[in-house]
Amino acid sequence: xxxxxxxxxDPWANFARLQQELNQAFGLASLSxxxxxxxxxxxxxxLVLEAVVPGYNLEEIEITVHDANQLTIKGxxxxxKTEAKETWHRKERDLGKFSRTLQFAFPIDSEKVxxxxxxxxxxxxxxxHESVVGRxxxxxxxx
Amino acid sequence: MSNEIKNQTSHVVSRPEPTRGSKYLTPKVDIRxxxxxxxxxxxxxxxxxxxxxxxxxxxxLFLMGKASPAxxxxxxxxxxxxxxxxxxxxxxxxxxxxxxxxxxxxxxxLIVHLPKAEAAKPRQIKVQIS
Numbered sequence: 048x049x050x051x052x053x054x055x056x057d058p059w060a061n062f063a064r065l066q067q068e069l070n071q072a073f074g075l076a077s078l079s080x081x082x083x084x085x086x087x088x089x090x091x092x093x094l095v096l097e098a099v100v101p102g103y104n105l106e107e108i109e110i111t112v113h114d115a116n117q118l119t120i121k122g123x124x125x126x127x128k129t130e131a132k133e134t135w136h137r138k139e140r141d142l143g144k145f146s147r148t149l150q151f152a153f154p155i156d157s158e159k160v161x162x163x164x165x166x167x168x169x170x171x172x173x174x175x176h177e178s179v180v181g182r183x184x185x186x187x188x189x190x
Numbered sequence: 191m192s193n194e195i196k197n198q199t200s201h202v203v204s205r206p207e208p209t210r211g212s213k214y215l216t217p218k219v220d221i222r223x224x225x226x227x228x229x230x231x232x233x234x235x236x237x238x239x240x241x242x243x244x245x246x247x248x249x250x251l252f253l254m255g256k257a258s259p260a261x262x263x264x265x266x267x268x269x270x271x272x273x274x275x276x277x278x279x280x281x282x283x284x285x286x287x288x289x290x291x292x293x294x295x296x297x298x299x300l301i302v303h304l305p306k307a308e309a310a311k312p313r314q315i316k317v318q319i320s
Contacts, residue, residue: 090264167298
């Protein structure tokens with residue numbers, strides 16, 4: 048349920064998105080960078096998170112799990128090349144730094160987190176810690 | 191929008207309408223001009239390279255990206271994303287060398303290189319002093 052709290056805690060997020068869309072419609076640069084948009088699923092014993100991070104490579108993204116149930120995704124564009132005598136006619140993309148932290152209702156097994164970056168989408172599989180899922184204990188039979 | 195309602199040949203009268211009910215998204219772009227070329231960076235995250243279509247005709251550059259089906263690996267807890275195909279058209283006023291247009295797709299960003307035609311490149315002209 049903490050994810051629902053998360054989505055409600057920032058009532059201005061929709062306004063920020065609307066502002067971005069208006070800026071884009073009128074050809075203005077985005078004024079603020081609020082970080083990547085996210086999609087989170089719960090799939091049995093794991094959470095699956097997809098972050099939209101076009102233009103970032105894996106070296107520019109940092110993923111940290113802290114306090115067992117908090118996840119931070121940070122990004123910073125490093126390979127910004129500039130040309131001599133360049134003119135920018137449009138600047139709509141959010142380039143630069145971002146940082147987003149999510150808090151989950153249960154601890155994450157940070158050792159088993161998997162990350163994959165494909166076509167600008169960062170996909171994380173965050174297994175729940177065994178203290179939540181429960182641990183299957185093998186039974187050895189003696190015949 | 192002037193770039194949606196086209197054009198003298200009237201084969202394109204408005205933005206194509208999707209038949210499968212999904213929305214069209216407008217990719218965010220950066221457009222840079224330098225001496226040699228115009229470079230366009232368009233964000234099309236989640237689109238596989240095979241589903242990107244780039245078309246240049248009558249000084250118009252069409253960008254299209256067909257989105258992969260939305261993933262749904264469980265119970266949805268949070269969704270800030272928007273899913274749909276990408277579409278945008280640009281009217282290019284500059285003289286471009288159409289035969290040398292090239293494009294790369296990297297980390298969800300389509301990079302289109304539009305080299306200027308020789309005649310449009312800046313040229314230093316020496317003034318002869320007699």
